[in-house]
Amino acid sequence: MAIFGKSNYATTNNSGSETTVIxxxxxxxxxxxxASMLHVDGELVGTIHSQSIVVIGKRGVLKGExxxxxxxxxxxxxxxxxxxxxxxxxxxIVDGNIVIQELSVENGGKFNGSSKIKEEPKLIENNQEE
Known part of the structure; x- marks a missing residue:
């Protein structure tokens, strides 16, 4: 009965996050x-920008930016x-160019392309010489 307990229901449904599913x-x-999480099990082609998490499922295909x-x-x-x-x-499988801060590849995962480290914006100091 623990599966149907109120505490499990409350933690998963009151988190305030939404998911868009393809x-x-x-x-x-x-x-x-x-702005929400995106889960792709179908095919999505184009420009995709998310402020959250994007998950490409086992049958999912995503092509573009x-x-x-x-x-x-x-x-x-x-x-x-x-x-x-x-x-x-x-x-x-990731085939293309990536710009990231953190990369993790499980055994069996495949990456073909180039990678760059995404750098944090640096603060510019205003040094004035006199």
Missing amino acids: SSGARIEGKFYF LKADKIVVNGYFEGELEANSLEILSGG
């Missing part, structure tokens, strides 16, 4: 901007990717 079988093209806070790939990504954190799971 279901298996769906194919969508265009420019997309999300992807910018997000955190990206988890268990399906297929092709294109330009920029994030603070990228996790390529054992079933994931």
Whole structure:
């Protein structure tokens, strides 16, 4: 009965986070901007910007430009990717150029492309010589 306890329900449903799901079988093209989490099990092609987490599921395909806070790939990504954190799971394939702060690749995950470290913006000091 612990599975149906109130405490489990409250922690998962009152977190205030929402998820947009692109279901298996769906194919969508265009420019997309999300404040919520995005989970892709279908095919999404275009420019995708998220302020949250993007998850490419096992059957998911995402092609184009992807910018997000955190990206988890268990399906297929092709294109330009920029994030603070990228996790390529054992079933994931990333094919393209990435700009990231943190990269994790599980055994079996594949990455083909180039990578750059995303640097924090540096504060410019105003030194005046007299």
